[in-house]
Amino acid sequence: MSSFEKFCTKFVQGVGSKEGAISPVITSSASFAYGTPEIGEGIFDGSIKKPLYSRMGNPTTARLETIMADMDGGVGAVATSSGMGATSLACMSLLSSGDAIISVGGLFGGTYSFFSETLSRFGITTDFFDVDALEEIESAISEKTKIIFLESVGNPNMRLPDIKAIAAIANNAGVILIVDNTTTPMSVEPLSLGADIVVYSTTKIISGNASALGGCVVFRAVNEGEDKLKSERYDFLQKFIKGAGAMALIPNAKKRALRDFGMSASAHASYQTMLGLETLPLRMERIISSVDFIARTLYNHGLKVNHPSLETHPHHNRYISDFKHGCGSLFTLDMGSKEAAFKFLNNTKLATITANIGDSRTLALHMASTIYRDFDAKEKEFLGITEGLIRISVGLESPQDIINDFLESAK
Numbered sequence: 001m002s003s004f005e006k007f008c009t010k011f012v013q014g015v016g017s018k019e020g021a022i023s024p025v026i027t028s029s030a031s032f033a034y035g036t037p038e039i040g041e042g043i044f045d046g047s048i049k050k051p052l053y054s055r056m057g058n059p060t061t062a063r064l065e066t067i068m069a070d071m072d073g074g075v076g077a078v079a080t081s082s083g084m085g086a087t088s089l090a091c092m093s094l095l096s097s098g099d100a101i102i103s104v105g106g107l108f109g110g111t112y113s114f115f116s117e118t119l120s121r122f123g124i125t126t127d128f129f130d131v132d133a134l135e136e137i138e139s140a141i142s143e144k145t146k147i148i149f150l151e152s153v154g155n156p157n158m159r160l161p162d163i164k165a166i167a168a169i170a171n172n173a174g175v176i177l178i179v180d181n182t183t184t185p186m187s188v189e190p191l192s193l194g195a196d197i198v199v200y201s202t203t204k205i206i207s208g209n210a211s212a213l214g215g216c217v218v219f220r221a222v223n224e225g226e227d228k229l230k231s232e233r234y235d236f237l238q239k240f241i242k243g244a245g246a247m248a249l250i251p252n253a254k255k256r257a258l259r260d261f262g263m264s265a266s267a268h269a270s271y272q273t274m275l276g277l278e279t280l281p282l283r284m285e286r287i288i289s290s291v292d293f294i295a296r297t298l299y300n301h302g303l304k305v306n307h308p309s310l311e312t313h314p315h316h317n318r319y320i321s322d323f324k325h326g327c328g329s330l331f332t333l334d335m336g337s338k339e340a341a342f343k344f345l346n347n348t349k350l351a352t353i354t355a356n357i358g359d360s361r362t363l364a365l366h367m368a369s370t371i372y373r374d375f376d377a378k379e380k381e382f383l384g385i386t387e388g389l390i391r392i393s394v395g396l397e398s399p400q401d402i403i404n405d406f407l408e409s410a411k
């Protein structure tokens with residue numbers, strides 16, 4: 001398994017300072033004094049780059065945003081109060097009543113209900129497709145479609161998308177592609193595969209230790225010449241392109257979503273997220289090698305394991321060709337029934353039972369009785385939620401200890 005060398009350097013160098021306090025300073029101030037009315041005017045018209053008010057940006061958070069944008073090769077980023085804050089910021093900055101979303105693969109429960117229950121109340125419709133339904137996706141695009149939304153790895157169905165192929169469809173049709181890359185930071189680089197916007201819940205493996213809720217949206221640059229963003233479909237963007245050029249998606253996101261919905265990151269959470277980022281490549285490398293080893297060993301012992309590293313998985317070939325740096329910390333176990341799943345969870349001495357993923361500790365959760373409890377049978381089928389399904393997020397423990405505990409717990 002190849003390493004994340006370049007990120008090891010980027011992250012520790014980006015977080016620490018060469019002079020003064022090495023650890024990032026937490027600027028715990030909601031508002032900022034301008035000193036003179038002239039400077040105040042300059043801050044508001046954008047000619048002076050100083051903090052305006054923490055809802056619109058904070059110096060500690062700005063440091064995190066710079067590192068995140070650099071990680072994905074974006075032109076800039078906006079950090080948010082949570083991963084759902086990131087998804088809602090990215091979407092709300094592009095949508096108006098009457099618009100349509102095409103949602104592909106996944107899907108994280110909160111995102112599913114955001115699309116199906118919340119945005120629908122505001123006249124925005126969403127069609128849901130499996131990752132392999134490429135023809136259906138292409139023919140579902142209409143002039144109302146503003147967003148194609150994709151998760152890099154189906155959570156918890158573990159299906160893997162052909163991101164390049166879906167990006168090609170989005171680019172041909174002139175539609176923005178947003179990728180939720182929460183489970184695969186660094187392993188998947190959506191902007192280089194043709195996506196426009198990347199969203200993260202930094203709560204998960206980026207922070208890595210359940211210490212801070214947070215999210216981040218990374219935006220690509222608007223091209224100088226031709227660009228699908230310069231079309232009528234995105235008429236509201238044109239004034240930002242005129243004013244901010246390559247950076248246009250950032251003021252668009254701040255003025256059309258962050259300013260009025262207020263899903264802003266707190267300086268404390270941004271600080272804790274940066275502490276997590278410093279060790280992300282090391283943790284990621286260990287976890288992705290543990291996941292493959294644990295999934296295979298449990299499978300060889302007769303457990304019903306779902307992970308693309310297994311030859312039995314329908315996307316095994318895609319895993320080998322497109323996911324060379326793994327597909328994150330997750331796999332699932334189907335215990336066959338709710339009773340058997342609960343028995344396993346009551347037996348395990350190692351796994352922590354919680355709804356989080358990407359933690360330093362191994363986590364486990366029964367899906368049907370928790371995150372998906374309000375979903376009807378058809379929705380559960382689409383999302384791959386069976387009665388005995390347990391989602392596992394592998395942590396930093398010795399993989400052999402995890403295997404021993406799970407085999408004992410499954411008896």
Ligand SMILES: *Cc1c(COP(=O)(O)O)cnc(C)c1O
Pocket residue numbers: 082083084085108110111151155180182183200201202203204213214215357
């Ligand atoms: C957790 C998660 C989210 C939401 O993140 P929060 O920080 O909990 O709001 C979104 N997408 C994915 C894939 C997630 O795992």
